[in-house]
Amino acid sequence: xxxxxxxxxxxxxxxxxxxxxxxxxxxxxxxxxxxxxxxxxxxxxxxxxxxxxxxxxxxxxxxxxxxxxxxxxxxxxxxxxxxxxxxxxxxxxxxxxxxxxxxxxxxxxxxxxxxxxxxxxxxxxxxxxxxxxxxxxxxxxxxxxxx
Numbered sequence: 552x553x554x555x556x557x558x559x560x561x562x563x564x565x566x567x568x569x570x571x572x573x574x575x576x577x578x579x580x581x582x583x584x585x586x587x588x589x590x591x592x593x594x595x596x597x598x599x600x601x602x603x604x605x606x607x608x609x610x611x612x613x614x615x616x617x618x619x620x621x622x623x624x625x626x627x628x629x630x631x632x633x634x635x636x637x638x639x640x641x642x643x644x645x646x647x648x649x650x651x652x653x654x655x656x657x658x659x660x661x662x663x664x665x666x667x668x669x670x671x672x673x674x675x676x677x678x679x680x681x682x683x684x685x686x687x688x689x690x691x692x693x694x695x696x697x698x
Contacts, residue, residue, distance in 0.1 A: 598673035606665040611658025611693060614685035619651040619672040627665035630696065631657035632688075638696040652680060656688045 603625065611630070622629060623646050631647055632638045634654040641647055649655050651674065659665035673679050 598677045598679070600671045600679070601668065603666060603668050606659035606667075608659050608664050609661045609693075610665075611688050612656045613687045614654055614656050615682055616652050616654050616680070616685070617671065617682040618674070618679045620649045621670040621672075622647045622649070622657060623668040623670070625666045625668050627663050628660040629657060629665050629667055630660045630693070631655065632692070638692070640696065654685065658688075658693075661694075 606627075614634070622631070622641075624641055624643055626643065628640055628642045629645075629647065630638060630640050631649075632655060633649065639647070640660060647657070649657075651672075657667075671679065
């Protein structure tokens with residue numbers, strides 16, 4: 552992947568994270584800092600949870616729901632589905648946003664392992680939903696991606 556495309560994807564990821572948490576983050580007043588030229592301000596990320604998870608080829612979660620989540624593909628390819636929508640896939644350096652409380656599943660594509668970074672966001676009151684684990688994703692659903 553060339554540098555321009557990679558830089559655009561990274562910028563898109565940062566923009567997606569910022570957009571997803573703009574209602575949650577607490578902005579501080581602009582302050583002049585000696586290590587910056589011009590005005591700069593800090594955006595706090597209180598309550599945001601960050602983790603990484605690996606999946607063997609074909610491994611996937613059960614259906615579940617939880618707080619809003621942004622998944623970033625660090626290695627491999629991710630297959631996912633939001634209930635009522637078609638199965639989708641995203642690749643290296645791409646993201647998927649899953650809204651709060653939406654029933655969904657995600658995991659690796661067949662034949663390729665996956666590592667993703669998960670960013671979960673609290674609601675405006677700073678509260679996270681507990682993960683509610685539901686039924687397994689059958690092979691018929693997992694394999695139903697449109698070609």
